[in-house]
Amino acid sequence: MGVIFKISSCKPTIELASRLLGQHLVHETKEGISVGRIVETEAYLSDDPACHASRGMTKRNQVMFGPPGYAYVYFVYGMYYCFNVVTAPEGVGEAVLIRALEPLEGIDLMFKRRPKIKRVEDLCNGPAKLVLAMGITKEHNGISLNQTPLFLEKNHLRKKEIVTTSRIGISEGIHFPYRFYLKDNRFISRK
DNA sequence: CTCTGGATTGAC
DNA sequence: TCAATCCAGAGG
Numbered sequence: 001m002g003v004i005f006k007i008s009s010c011k012p013t014i015e016l017a018s019r020l021l022g023q024h025l026v027h028e029t030k031e032g033i034s035v036g037r038i039v040e041t042e043a044y045l046s047d048d049p050a051c052h053a054s055r056g057m058t059k060r061n062q063v064m065f066g067p068p069g070y071a072y073v074y075f076v077y078g079m080y081y082c083f084n085v086v087t088a089p090e091g092v093g094e095a096v097l098i099r100a101l102e103p104l105e106g107i108d109l110m111f112k113r114r115p116k117i118k119r120v121e122d123l124c125n126g127p128a129k130l131v132l133a134m135g136i137t138k139e140h141n142g143i144s145l146n147q148t149p150l151f152l153e154k155n156h157l158r159k160k161e162i163v164t165t166s167r168i169g170i171s172e173g174i175h176f177p178y179r180f181y182l183k184d185n186r187f188i189s190r191k
Numbered sequence: 192c193t194c195t196g197g198a199t200t201g202a203c
Numbered sequence: 204t205c206a207a208t209c210c211a212g213a214g215g
Contacts, residue, residue, distance in 0.1 A: 077200080079199080079207065171197085
């Protein structure tokens with residue numbers, strides 16, 4: 001097993017969003033291990049209207065206000081969940097949404113968790129898709145990402161360029177350049 | 192309590 | 204282009 005990628009360094013959320021690119025997300029379950037390389041992220045800042053935490057702490061977003069390095073998993077559109085990494089110091093509600101992964105290990109298990117999917121490219125190329133493929137559930141909301149069973153593993157990013165654009169699927173703060181992805185990577189979400 | 196819309200996805 | 208599906212958050 002590799003070195004854990006810890007978020008405790010307290011770097012700005014924007015910087016962490018790009019630094020998370022290339023890191024591996026690992027989930028160990030009784031069914032087996034699943035690993036995906038992070039290829040697309042989005043930053044959500046405390047003063048940003050699109051951020052769940054921008055209007056203060058609520059029952060749903062409270063883990064965003066906790067210490068960095070924890071998982072914020074929320075329910076959306078009546079049927080999906082999205083996975084975030086809490087990035088700011090305690091008291092500041094910020095996080096990075098993981099939008100896409102390149103499947104690396106446990107690919108058979110990912111297909112098993114997503115029976116209708118035919119192509120590897122479609123397994124984790126969207127925030128709700130990777131949650132399903134990795135076996136992440138609402139029970140993971142609030143857990144530490146610095147330890148098993150769900151954690152980030154350090155990995156060197158190759159020469160691939162990081163592309164910065166505006167975020168997807170929001171109605172406010174649409175112009176902010178808070179979306180990051182690996183150029184030419186075939187596992188990123190639409191657009 | 193009621194109402195509205197959502198950090199999405201996949202079918203048509 | 205749009206339905207599925209249901210809860211969080213805002214307002215009364």
